[in-house]
Amino acid sequence: MDLERINKYIENLYKDKEELNRKKFQDETELKDFIPVVDDDVARFLKLIITISSSRDILEIGTSIGYSATSMAQILKKYKGHITTIEFDEAVAKQAKENFIKSGVADIIDIKIGDAKVIIPGLNKKYDLIFQDVDKRLYPVLFDDCIKLLKPGGILVADDTLFPVIDLDPKWHYLIPAIEEFNKLVMTDDRIESTILPIGDGVTIALKKQMNITV
Ligand SMILES: C[S@@+](CC[C@H](N)C(=O)[O-])C[C@H]1O[C@@H](n2cnc3c(N)ncnc32)[C@H](O)[C@@H]1O
Structure with a gap:
């Protein structure tokens, strides 16, 4: 399976459908030096999963210029939901606010x-x-806190979890061991059910079990 070709196909298919897209969002952002934001198909996935799960209270870890938060907020606004998002770079956070x-x-x-x-x-x-x-x-450092911060039935979504197997720019290779550690933690943790989807650079979805219920 040629992941890159598949992603291009999906991107082309949906390119005129979205009112918000990554390229336009980045082009209209004054700050040009920032860490990459999610792919459009990941933004679409987030919006769908929020709708399907009726999620209202969302925590995002890693804001950057605010593309994923804005995408999620478009859906949440209709349902009076709320996002808390965390960013340690002040210039980037200021741009996200704008x-x-x-x-x-x-x-x-x-x-x-x-x-x-x-x-x-x-x-x-x-x-x-x-x-x-x-x-x-x-990711591995914050994993346990994330699970504890989820309500029973809550969902953890993590981006970039196929870094170990995609054609990754060598400048990001130093991040692969942490993703491998995270993927093993997710896969072996009894509090959740999970899988990895081959969209964007890989997206993990994990469901925190309700008490006494297995999926
Ligand atoms: C991949 S970007 C987030 C992209 C964003 N979710 C989007 O798709 O629009 C990761 C962000 O996390 C921020 N970051 C990195 N380490 C951090 C830390 N320890 N605490 C808070 N933010 C951090 C970086 O400055 C960067 O803006």
Whole structure:
């Protein structure tokens, strides 16, 4: 299976459908130096999974310029949902805020500026969905906290989890061991049911089990 060809096909098929797309969002962002944001098919997946699961309270780890948060907020706005998103780069967070205002979703997004390692243990609310998209080296470090922060029946989505097997730019190779560690943690954890989808650079979806119910 040629993943790149498949992704191109999907991208072409949907390119005129989305009102918000990654290229336009990035082009209209003044700040040009930032970590890449999710692919359009991952943004579409997030919107679908929020709708299917009726998620209202969302935690995003890794805001960047706010593309994924804006995509999710478009859906959440209709259902009076809310996103908390965490970013430690102040310039990037400022740009994300401007993008939220421009897109009309600033009222439902709370951006916390600081290190996710410090902020996450201090959160005292439970979430319907957590989108993990921070520095990949933090995925295994924050995994247990993420599961604890989910409500029973809550969903963890993590981006880039097929880094070990895709044709990855060598500049990101140092991140592969952390993703491999994370994937094993997810696969062996009894509190969740999970799989990895071959969209974008790989997306993990994990469901926190309800008490006494196995999927
Ligand atoms: C892949 S980008 C997020 C992309 C975003 N989710 C999107 O698709 O629009 C990861 C972001 O995490 C931020 N980051 C990295 N390490 C962090 C940390 N320890 N705490 C908070 N943010 C961090 C980076 O500055 C970067 O903007």
